[in-house]
Amino acid sequence: MKNHELDSVDHTILNILQQNAKLPLKEIAENVYLSVPAVSARIEKMEKEGYITGYQAQVNPIALGYHIKALINLEVPPEEKSVFYTYIKECLNVVECNCVTGEYSMVLEVLFPSTVELDKFIGELQRFGRTKTLIVFSTSVEHRGIPANPNEIVRE
Structure with missing residues (x-):
């Protein structure tokens, strides 16, 4: 699956995408101090190597009638x-x-x-x-992203 080790910039990009996959590449690039083409290439490489497996919208089940x-x-x-x-x-x-x-x-x-x-x-x-x-009566933690680098898990 993976052909290369992810560096800290890749981890940051993955964390950003997990929070908001619709964020413009320009804003991601500003966050990691790279050019838009460089960020785009990194994302494409992570998709190709299976680190990123897809993008989807998170919807509110209750609003859609799933109570x-x-x-x-x-x-x-x-x-x-x-x-x-x-x-x-x-x-x-x-x-x-x-x-x-x-x-x-x-x-x-x-x-x-x-x-x-x-x-x-x-x-x-x-x-x-x-x-x-x-x-289930309530959910205190809904499906969410995971830290891209397991060695950098921070508890808030």
């Missing part, structure tokens, strides 16, 4: 995983699916307009195995 967020633990037998993965990739209400260690093999984060739709989805999931569902 229920839940975490679903699911026990999927190993021999069913490939069928499950094919199924789950088509489920648009699933915003994240992780294969994990522990009592359950999968943890899903889902968004639904109501508990009725959530209940129906859980019923469909149970064909793969046992479930345990946690409905």
Whole structure:
């Protein structure tokens, strides 16, 4: 995946892009004291090497009518995983699916307009195995970027 080590300028660029991927290249360049073409080349290289995997808008689920967020633990037998993965990739209400260690093999984060739709989805999931569902009341830390340099993690 990666062909070169990132330097401190690359880390700064990644941190800036994670906060605001729409920031004009000119402003990024001013922050890292490079020319716009130099910043553009660095970003392109990081995209090519897989450090940057995409850009997307963060939307407000509640404003769009998704009032229920839940975490679903699911026990999927190993021999069913490939069928499950094919199924789950088509489920648009699933915003994240992780294969994990522990009592359950999968943890899903889902968004639904109501508990009725959530209940129906859980019923469909149970064909793969046992479930345990946690409905989220509030979120103190939403999906966010990560420090580009793990050695420079700062706690505020």
